Amino acid sequence: MARLAGVTGKDTADRARRAAAELFARHGYAAVSMRDIAAEVGIGAGALYNHFATKQDLLAELMEDHMKRLLAAWEEESAPDDPAEALEAFTRFHMRFHRNRQDDVHVAYMELRSLEQPNFHRIERLRSAYETELEQIIAKGAETGAFHAPEPKIATMALIAMLTGVTNWYRQGGRLSPNAIEDLYVDMARRALAPTGGTA
C-alpha cells in the first residue's frame, strides 16, 4: 500500500507537512494533536510516525525548512549596493516571499517558544541571520547618510515587525491587491528611514 497513483499528488510526508503547517498556524502547536493532522491527511495517527520521529520533530522540520528556504531565496536575489535600493529590494522580497507562505510564516514567527533545545538554538540562529541581512543594509545606509537610523538594530526590529504583521490581517480577495499593499509598505519603510529633508 505504498502509492496510489504514479506521479499525481505529493507524497504523504509532504501532505502531512502542509496539513501541520495549516493547523499549527491557525490553532497553535500545542492545541493541535497528531490525530488532527492525520485526519486532515486521511490516515491514522500512527502512520505519521513513519515520516516524523516525534511531533516536536515535525514542528522543527517545518520551521527549519522555511527559514532555510527564506535565506536561500534572499541570497539568490543579488541585493543592490545602494542602501536605498537595497532596502526596497529587501522589503519587496520579504513581502513577496511571505505572500504565498502565510502558514509557514505564522508558524516560524509564533512557535519559536514551542521549540525544545537544541531545536530552538538552531532555528533561532537562522532567524537571526535573516534579520542581520536587513540590519546590515540599514547600518550601511546610516553610515553613508542615505538613511536616518540612529539605531540600526531598533530600526531593523521595527521594520520586520511591521512587514511581517501583514500576515495577521491580509486575506485573499480583500479590497487591495497584493501589489498595492506591497507598494504601500515599501513607501512606509522608505519614509521611516528617510534622512531629514528628503524623501526618496
Added chain:
Amino acid sequence: MARLAGVTGKDTADRARRAAAELFARHGYAAVSMRDIAAEVGIGAGALYNHFATKQDLLAELMEDHMKRLLAAWEEESAPDDPAEALEAFTRFHMRFHRNRQDDVHVAYMELRSLEQPNFHRIERLRSAYETELEQIIAKGAETGAFHAPEPKIATMALIAMLTGVTNWYRQGGRLSPNAIEDLYVDMARRALAPTGGTA
C-alpha cells in the same frame, strides 16, 4: 483557611491571574495546564475553580480586563486636535502602557485564536475599537495634509504591528533605556507618515 494576613498581599484570584498571564505569555494558552498555574500560586488545581469557572473563562477575563484597561486609559488621555501631536501622543501612550504589562500584551495579542465564541467576538470588538482610535488620527491627518497616508487602515495596521513588536525583543536592563526606545519609535512613526517635503 480563608486569608493569611489582613491587608498584606493580593488575594488568591489576583495571584492566579498574574501567574496565568505570565505562563500564557511564555508558553501559550494551550501549553499551560491548570495545574501549572495552581503550582505557581502554591495551591491545588481544584482550588482555582473557586475563582474561575473554566480555564477558558480565566483567559477571557484576562484579555477582556486588559483591553478595557487599555481603552479606559487612552480615553483619559485627552488627545490633541492636531494630527501630528495626536500621533505622537498615541505612540507614547501605547508604548508606555505596554511597557509594564508585557505579559498581558502578549496574551491579548497572541491568544485571540484561543478564544471560543462568544468570548472571541466580545474581545475582538474591544481590540478593533482601540485600533480605530489610531486610524481616526491617521485619517484626519491624511485629510488635512498633515500626513502622507493614502490608506489609513493599512498605515494603522503597520504602525500597531511595529509598536507592539517591541514586546518581542525588549528586555529590562538592555542597552537602551525605555525612554530612548520610545523616542526612536516615535521618530520612526512620525517619519513614516510625514508628508513629502517635510519631516516634522
Added chain:
DNA sequence: AGCACTTGTGAACAAACGTTCATTTAATTA
C-alpha cells in the same frame, strides 16, 4: 513467484488534561 521494503491500520499504553466533589480548615458573624 518470491523477497524485501515501505507505508498503512488500529488497538493499546501510560501520562496528562480539565473538571468535579466530598471533606476539611480557617475566618467572619452573631
Added chain:
DNA sequence: TAATTAAATGAACGTTTGTTCACAAGTGCT
C-alpha cells in the same frame, strides 16, 4: 461559643494526549 461561609485539599472522573507495536497490504526488484 456556635453557626455560617469562603476557600483549600486531594482523590477521582472520563477524555485526550503522544507514542508504540503487532500486523496487513501494496510496490519494486530479481
